[in-house]
Amino acid sequence: xxxxxxxxxxxxxxxxxxxxxxxxxxxLLVVRRDTGGIEHARFADLPGxxxxxxxxxxxxxxxxxxxxxxxxxxxxxxxxxxxxRVAGEGEVWRCMTRSSKPARxxxxxxxxxxxxxxxTADLGEGWRAIRFRCPGEFLSHLEIAGAxxxxxxxxxxxxxxxxxxxxxxxxxxxGAVAAPTAGLHxxxxxxxxxxxxxxxxxxxxxHVGPGTFQPVRVDCLDEHRMHGExxxxxxxxxxxxxxxxxxxxxxxxVGTTSTRALESAADEQGQLHSGRxxxxxxxxxxxxxxxxxxxxxxFHLPKSTLLILVAAFAGRDLILEAYRQAVAExxxxxxxxxxxxxx
Numbered sequence: 489x490x491x492x493x494x495x496x497x498x499x500x501x502x503x504x505x506x507x508x509x510x511x512x513x514x515x516l517l518v519v520r521r522d523t524g525g526i527e528h529a530r531f532a533d534l535p536g537x538x539x540x541x542x543x544x545x546x547x548x549x550x551x552x553x554x555x556x557x558x559x560x561x562x563x564x565x566x567x568x569x570x571x572x573r574v575a576g577e578g579e580v581w582r583c584m585t586r587s588s589k590p591a592r593x594x595x596x597x598x599x600x601x602x603x604x605x606x607x608t609a610d611l612g613e614g615w616r617a618i619r620f621r622c623p624g625e626f627l628s629h630l631e632i633a634g635a636x637x638x639x640x641x642x643x644x645x646x647x648x649x650x651x652x653x654x655x656x657x658x659x660x661x662x663g664a665v666a667a668p669t670a671g672l673h674x675x676x677x678x679x680x681x682x683x684x685x686x687x688x689x690x691x692x693x694x695h696v697g698p699g700t701f702q703p704v705r706v707d708c709l710d711e712h713r714m715h716g717e718x719x720x721x722x723x724x725x726x727x728x729x730x731x732x733x734x735x736x737x738x739x740x741x742v743g744t745t746s747t748r749a750l751e752s753a754a755d756e757q758g759q760l761h762s763g764r765x766x767x768x769x770x771x772x773x774x775x776x777x778x779x780x781x782x783x784x785x786x787f788h789l790p791k792s793t794l795l796i797l798v799a800a801f802a803g804r805d806l807i808l809e810a811y812r813q814a815v816a817e818x819x820x821x822x823x824x825x826x827x828x829x830x831x
Contacts (some may be wrong), residue, residue: 489773491707494799495790496811503641504824507653511675515819515826519810521802522831526810528817531673531827534784538740540686542782543732545725545750546742547668548691550659552627553634553651558599564588566597568605568618569637570630571665571697572718579620580608584698591616601633627662637665639823641789654823663695663718669786669823670743690728694719694749694767704791709772714793716766719749726753726762729779733758738781744794747771747780747801754778771797773804783830787814787821802830 508514518527518537529537538544554570566587574580585591590610597605602622609617622629636646636654646654656671658679679689697717704712729739729750741747752767754760758778770793783801788794799807810828819826 489709489804491704491709491791493804494792494795494808496808496815498790498815498821502815502818502821502825504820504822504826505642505644507649507672507824511653511657511673512678514673517810517814517819517826517828519802519806519828519830521806524806526806526813529829532678534678534829535681535685535687537829537831538682538685538687538782539738541732541735541737542687542740543728543737544682544687544689544740544742545729545746546656546658546671546674546689546691547694547696547746547749548656548658548660549664549668549693549695549745550662551636551655551664551667551696552662553631554637554665555635555646556599556603556630556633557635558597558603558605560587560591561596561598566591568597569665570634572663572695574617577619579626581618581620582611583616583618585614585616599633601629603629603633639666641822642824658691660691661693661695661720663693664697666696667823668694668696668743668745670746670784670827672786672823673784673827674742688728688732690722690725692719692721692725692746692749694745696745704793709770709796712770712793714768714770716768717745717748718764718766719752720764721749721753721760721762723762726760729760733779739779740782740784741780742784744783744785744788744797747783747797750779751775751777771800773800775800777801785828785830786823787811787819787825787828789822798828798830 514531516529516531556568569584595607605618636650
């Protein structure tokens with residue numbers, strides 16, 4: 489299939505720039521794969537739309553304030569987006585950089601909170617490996633010095649409130665540079681209502697990186713290669729998922745990142761295995777889902793790997809019709825926007 493098959497018209501005014509006052513106040517578009525039906529609801533209706541015995545799987549990654557603004561030794565300004573720590577190298581991170589002149593190998597960098605950096609490798613196309621030093625634990629200093637990495641389509645600077653709202657209420661493991669946005673709608677009250685209905689919840693971790701948000705630069709989907717993202721499946725989650733399927737109960741993935749982690753860790757028979765690994769899985773139409781039976785997901789960008797994933801799950805024509813209705817009904821789109829339930 490081709491990238492142009494996954495395009496749609498979106499008025500710019502429908503791109504949400506701010507979160508709603510309450511997490512669970514968003515609208516919910518319900519898409520039923522068995523009938524092709526599309527319904528309009530509220531996110532607060534979610535517990536009643538799921539079945540007792542369903543198993544909800546959420547991504548418990550925590551977004552780090554990964555955007556740093558500083559200066560080079562020459563005095564020139566530089567902006568970094570820390571994407572991932574290089575394994576076994578201490579505080580060496582792969583970073584996307586932006587400056588008027590490229591930061592060369594050996595370039596010294598200076599940031600607030602006493603954080604210093606040194607470029608250790610030029611990785612091409614604006615990417616650098618940078619070693620950080622600071623007096624104390626690096627992530628603690630980054631929490632103060634860094635800014636939340638809001639997506640490019642949010643046309644404002646991060647505010648103090650984004651540190652809490654661009655984070656799920658169940659975020660635990662720091663490492664993501666973008667939020668698993670389907671989870672932003674859930675509140676503690678939502679989980680209480682789910683539990684009261686007999687819906688179980690378990691977690692995994694996938695640190696959201698550029699593989700999730702970088703644009704597809706080829707038209708033929710067979711030529712696209714996903715950037716790797718690390719994920720971890722706890723033993724308790726693998727056991728819960730395998731037990732749910734053995735009991736003919738549904739596994740409901742919260743977000744495309746949970747879906748990718750589940751599908752990456754499953755064998756051909758659909759058995760989920762615990763452990764930690766890197767996934768390059770690109771889910772597109774024709775993919776056979778082994779674990780995911782239903783999905784909670786936000787509305788995604790045109791021509792994105794996320795839109796292609798949900799089209800693989802629900803069918804391209806049905807998803808594009810759902811998006812057409814969402815636009816007509818003026819749903820709010822993208823990270824701080826409304827939500828979709830695919831059954």
